[in-house]
Amino acid sequence: MRFLFFTDTHIKGTNPQNRKDNFLETLQKKIKEVLDIAVEKKVDVILHGGDIFDRPDVSPSLVREFVVLLNKYSIPVYAVAGNHDIYGQNPLTVNRTMLGLLDGMGIIKLIQPGEKLIFEDGPRKIQLTGQPYFYGIDGEDKRQSYMVEKSHDVNFAIHMVHGMLLEKPFFEGMSYTLIEEIVGTQADITLSGHYHTGFNTKVIDGKFFINPGSLVRINNSMNELLRMPKVIIIDINENIDIIETNLNCALPGDEVLDRTKVQALAFREKKLAEFIQGIYSTGQYNTININKIIEEISRQQNIKEEVVKEALQRIGAAQEMLSQNGGEEYPEVS
Numbered sequence: 001m002r003f004l005f006f007t008d009t010h011i012k013g014t015n016p017q018n019r020k021d022n023f024l025e026t027l028q029k030k031i032k033e034v035l036d037i038a039v040e041k042k043v044d045v046i047l048h049g050g051d052i053f054d055r056p057d058v059s060p061s062l063v064r065e066f067v068v069l070l071n072k073y074s075i076p077v078y079a080v081a082g083n084h085d086i087y088g089q090n091p092l093t094v095n096r097t098m099l100g101l102l103d104g105m106g107i108i109k110l111i112q113p114g115e116k117l118i119f120e121d122g123p124r125k126i127q128l129t130g131q132p133y134f135y136g137i138d139g140e141d142k143r144q145s146y147m148v149e150k151s152h153d154v155n156f157a158i159h160m161v162h163g164m165l166l167e168k169p170f171f172e173g174m175s176y177t178l179i180e181e182i183v184g185t186q187a188d189i190t191l192s193g194h195y196h197t198g199f200n201t202k203v204i205d206g207k208f209f210i211n212p213g214s215l216v217r218i219n220n221s222m223n224e225l226l227r228m229p230k231v232i233i234i235d236i237n238e239n240i241d242i243i244e245t246n247l248n249c250a251l252p253g254d255e256v257l258d259r260t261k262v263q264a265l266a267f268r269e270k271k272l273a274e275f276i277q278g279i280y281s282t283g284q285y286n287t288i289n290i291n292k293i294i295e296e297i298s299r300q301q302n303i304k305e306e307v308v309k310e311a312l313q314r315i316g317a318a319q320e321m322l323s324q325n326g327g328e329e330y331p332e333v334s
Contacts, residue, residue: 001121003158003234004038007049007193008214010084013062018220020258021251024062028069029249030215034231035073037245041233045119046075049193049211050082050133050162052108056097063098067107078109078117081132082162082193088315089135111160116151126236127154129187133162133194135312138175146177147185156236159187165211167199179209188240191232197223201232201242208242215247217257225253 009031015023038046053063070077079099087093094100094110103110111117111130119126131137131145138145146165150157164176179202182190189208198213212232217224229250235241 001045001119001124001126001236002041002043003045003047003236004034004041004043005047005049005160005191005210005232005234006034006212006215006230007162007191008051008082008196008216009048010051010054010214010216010218011058011062011066012054013059016218018218018258019256021256023216026249026256027216028065030229030247031066031069033247033249034215035069035075037231037233038075039073043075043233044121045128046077047128047158047160047191048077048079048108049160049191050080051084051193051214052079052082052099053097054084056085056087056093056099058098060098063102067102070107076109077107078111078128078130078160080111080130080160080162083133086133088312089133090313091132091134094132118151118154121236124155124236125151125153127151127157128160129157130160131163135309136175137161137163138177142177143182146182146190148187150186156189156240157187158189158191158234159185160191162193164194165190165192165209166195167202167209179204183207189234197227201244208240210242212244217253220253220257220259225257225259227253 009027011024011027013024019026035046037043081091081094081099083089085094085097085099087097091113095104099108099110102108110132111128113131115129117128119128127150129148142163145163146159146161148157148159164170164174165179165182166176167179169178170176183204185207187207189210192209192211193214195211196214196218198211202209210232212230213227215229215231217227217229228246230244230246233243233245235243
């Protein structure tokens with residue numbers, strides 16, 4: 001049986017400030033090429049690692065263009081919801097989002113936590129599970145989101161997570177999960193998104209850990225300039241074969257990413273870093289991210305976890321209300 005995996009498409013109608021091209025037109029070409037690769041390689045199932053859309057309330061006209069493109073192909077698409085697909089980092093809001101609408105219409109199948117989908121391929125059974133993004137996915141109980149058990153009669157297991165899975169430690173203040181922390185999983189293949197740079201496929205004790213990186217390049221960092229968008233072909237027979245395929249339509253980073261603003265942005269980032277350091281030096285906060293502020297306050301004041309989650313749910317509700325009232329922007333909490 002053959003699967004195709006890609007992630008973080010961030011479908012949006014506006015152009016990121018760091019792009020020289022028409023972002024939407026380029027993205028449409030990329031998604032079409034992904035689907036063409038699936039047809040050419042005779043893929044049975046397409047897997048998406050989350051952040052299909054750049055925000056939960058993208059315009060219906062934009063969703064329509066995406067649906068029209070998908071409907072030209074007959075390959076089923078399974079996905080998990082990313083943080084940009086939902087309100088307030090709360091996966092329970094997905095039924096009020098455009099992604100939830102596509103799931104309800106059967107255009108995309110969203111995998112729910114704890115759900116085990118079984119594909120039969122001759123004598124083989126392949127289990128597919130998934131974990132959507134939620135507040136705290138890379139917190140203290142991270143293993144519950146990344147580690148799964150195989151059903152007793154299953155030959156292979158694939159687990160797909162929209163979380164910050166990394167091969168090596170990241171900077172202080174960022175929640176993440178290291179591959180070495182979840183090598184005890186029974187999944188033969190763990191697929192992740194969320195971290196746009198991705199990492200080279202890792203094989204540990206015969207288990208595969210994969211993140212090909214985002215299909216789109218939004219910022220003009222050196223990592224984004226150098227990497228090329230790609231998809232993963234997963235071939236499961238007696239063994240597992242992984243093939244990485246770069247997109248032909250994706251241009252080199254220096255042709256689509258605008259570097260003229262780097263110096264100005266570097267100055268702004270320097271000033272921002274100084275501001276953050278000023279806050280940090282007070283001993284009250286170590287980040288200005290609203291979630292981290294809430295977490296820091298909760299630790300200092302010994303606030304219960306359910307209260308923190310309620311606060312984030314209310315932030316999500318406020319975002320949803322603003323979007324329904326025609327607001328163009330809302331505070332980003334992801």
